[in-house]
């Protein structure tokens with residue numbers, strides 16, 4: 237006999253991240269997505285009533301609204317559904333599990349057992365994926381002065397940024413976060429296991445989705461003075477057997493990389509570009525900010541938490 241389908245409520249299903257999750261869950265066996273009347277989408281009573289009826293709620297809301305939803309779910313006590321929160325509100329909170337399944341061995345099993353999972357930010361997904369295995373393996377010291385540069389498609393800024401770009405009123409390209417306090421720094425620092433706050437410079441360009449995150453390194457300043465290939469080997473060893481994360485030879489790209497190749501997938505590609513004579517390297521992550529950087533990762537976490545097999 238087949239099991240009852242698991243029910244999911246997407247709080248904020250009309251937003252950029254919510255729509256992406258709804259599309260990915262549509263037609264997935266073993267899952268039913270429950271919705272509320274769009275006119276009541278901001279009504280706490282209607283949202284709480286729906287939460288009491290489902291196995292899992294995904295929060296695709298601004299931080300303050302996500303906090304309100306968590307309070308509504310907590311007030312249900314034993315009837316509270318499991319929660320995946322896509323906002324920044326709980327990414328470094330105690331009692332929440334960080335939803336990057338490839339963080340370390342055994343972390344997917346930790347997510348599978350969790351009732352409160354915080355979905356990572358798009359930029360930290362790339363930065364942590366590059367840095368954490370190299371810090372754990374001792375190639376990069378925890379107090380290394382790390383700089384992270386990144387470029388995102390404009391969908392990363394949600395509905396308002398999408399409207400501005402599509403109306404032609406936004407610049408073709410701009411750096412931002414130049415106050416050095418981007419909201420992703422706490423999770424980047426915590427889950428990369430850096431003791432020194434990294435410098436993080438994001439940017440946004442006139443393309444809808446796709447992302448590159450890069451970390452330049454002076455190899456002579458690292459312990460043991462590794463070669464670029466040593467770093468690539470350590471990353472390949474960490475991600476061996478991973479469904480979504482791959483370490484790709486850098487030589488194939490001709491010294492160039494564009495950000496959109498993984499759009500509409502949950503994939504994350506890592507490369508180590510380097511010149512051993514110059515003793516320099518650049519680690520680069522490529523992902524879809526709306527895929528592995530948001531909705532794709534959320535669906536990966538939902539599957540783990542509801543015990544649903546991969547397609």
Ligand SMILES: NC(=O)C1=CN([C@@H]2O[C@H](COP(=O)(O)OP(=O)(O)OC[C@H]3O[C@@H](n4cnc5c(N)ncnc54)[C@H](OP(=O)(O)O)[C@@H]3O)[C@@H](O)[C@H]2O)C=CC1
Pocket residue numbers: 247248249250251252253254277278279295296297298299301322323324356357358391392393394395396525526529530531
């Ligand atoms: N875009 C991205 O790449 C990523 C975004 N995120 C995070 O996901 C969350 C959602 O972002 P995103 O999808 O981009 O944002 P959007 O602005 O595209 O969508 C937000 C949605 O939330 C709804 N909403 C706002 N306030 C409330 C409320 N009080 N109750 C119920 N619904 C409400 C909005 O409705 P209305 O428009 O009618 O106000 C809208 O549908 C944010 O926390 C963001 O940080 C996470 C990863 C990546």
Ligand SMILES: CC(=O)N[C@@H](CCC(=O)OP(=O)(O)O)C(=O)O
Pocket residue numbers: 322323324356357358359388389390391392393394397420438439440525529530
């Ligand atoms: C281009 C752009 O504005 N990007 C967003 C990040 C989008 C994202 O994935 O971050 P959250 O998951 O934390 O919302 C920003 O820099 O604030």
